[in-house]
Amino acid sequence: MSARNLGRGLNALLGDADEPAQQPQGVKTVLLSDLEPGSFQPRRVFDEEALSDLVESVKTKGVIQPLIVREQNGGKYEIIGGERRWRAAQRAGLREVPVLVKNFSDKEAMEVALIENLQRQDLNPLEEAEGYRRLMEEFSNTQEELAQAVGKSRSHVANTMRLLALPEKVKGYLETGKLTSGHARALLTSKDPEALADTVIAKGLNVRQTEKLAQDGIEKKPRKVQPKKQSDKQAECDSLAADLSRALGIRVAIRSKTVGGDLILTYETLEQLDGLIRRLGASPAAGRQTSDTLTAESADEGDTLSLDGDDIGEVVFDGSFSDSLDGDTLSLDNIDK
Incomplete structure (x- = not known):
């Protein structure tokens, strides 16, 4: 026909x-x-x-x-x-x-x-x-x-x-009217439609609630977290920080950025701070202020020296610290050992 x-x-x-x-x-x-x-x-x-x-x-x-x-x-x-x-x-x-x-x-x-x-x-x-x-x-x-x-x-x-495509058990519920076609279509997306069908019937869930349970039961593939790859530039900065730490006798960290970076010098005593300032060519008196915080501007505008006055503090150089990098290489020649 x-x-x-x-x-x-x-x-x-x-x-x-x-x-x-x-x-x-x-x-x-x-x-x-x-x-x-x-x-x-x-x-x-x-x-x-x-x-x-x-x-x-x-x-x-x-x-x-x-x-x-x-x-x-x-x-x-x-x-x-x-x-x-x-x-x-x-x-x-x-x-x-x-x-x-x-x-x-x-x-x-x-x-x-x-x-x-x-x-x-x-x-x-x-x-x-x-x-x-x-x-x-x-x-x-x-x-x-x-x-x-x-x-x-x-x-x-x-x-x-x-x-x-439903399992026979669920088909039986559908044939006897225990489940509606709306429930059944929601169960099609479930990982275990038989178990979910039993839950729906026992709790008297509506179609919207069934759809939510079916979606919640779907296993989501865990997103693969790619290990953070250390850039070549940062690796070189870490190596230079280790060399500088040995030269100055204090902890040194260099954080590379897209443009420039931060140089962090960590001291434990004011004597270490005085010695650091002398090595960098600054006046010892500049390290002592009643607020126990020192800010010194270098000859190059934008270099900021921040000192915390506790027993342990940090000296942070940012901005024009990048001027000391020649082709992403830090030179220690200007440091008076």
């Missing part, structure tokens, strides 16, 4: 109601014992409560809408559409029901059975998904063609078919 006919739905297969001349076989009444369930029935679960309501309706009003059947050998009829009505009629104690006999091929019988249930919204999400799958795989329909046939969006068809 072409996609165009499939898109017309049941009318394309059953014939238009206002054209009885085109129907070689019409409505007739047959015994319930002459009807057999169809081999193409997509429904696997029959809701007992809904079926009981239908039984009460059949008891009072009978079967109003004929079952769709095709004739079999031996005077029997295969039910293509209307198995619930047939079951309800049995429980209601009826002996016969009205049927519409059609000459369907196997392909047409399957299409009618699936489309009728899909358009009636009588299927649970898994039955709907399986119906879509069969129509696509057995009749080579695309998702777009199938969506047009059943009056759904292509994304609805695609998302519904994804439910077939």
Whole structure:
């Protein structure tokens, strides 16, 4: 059957109601014992409560809408559409029901059975998904063609078919109505959908809460922390700091920056500070102020000497300290040993 006919739905297969001349076989009444369930029935679960309501309706009003059947050998009829009505009629104690006999091929019988249930919204999400799958795989329909046939969006068809990938346990919850299709789609992203499904049911979580739990349970790959590679410039500065520390007898640190850098001289006593100042050509008196903090500006503008007046302090040169670097190499020639 072409996609165009499939898109017309049941009318394309059953014939238009206002054209009885085109129907070689019409409505007739047959015994319930002459009807057999169809081999193409997509429904696997029959809701007992809904079926009981239908039984009460059949008891009072009978079967109003004929079952769709095709004739079999031996005077029997295969039910293509209307198995619930047939079951309800049995429980209601009826002996016969009205049927519409059609000459369907196997392909047409399957299409009618699936489309009728899909358009009636009588299927649970898994039955709907399986119906879509069969129509696509057995009749080579695309998702777009199938969506047009059943009056759904292509994304609805695609998302519904994804439910077939769920574990069997979760499928069971979906078939019995313990989980909705929204819950089930959220579980598809979970690392352990079965365990999460049990949690959702036990706590009565809604779809949004289920989605959050599913996302939280996804293992995030730890970001690899690359070891910080010491630049060649900083490595040379560390080597120069060690040489300068041996020359001055105090701790020395050199911190390289994009432009220039910091030279940090750490002293433990004021005597060490006096000796350091003398070596750098400064006046000893400049190291003593009542605030115990010394700031001396060198001849080159921007060099700042900061002294903390505790027993242990630091001398920090910044800014034009880079002037003492010749090609990123610090010279110790100007230090008076």
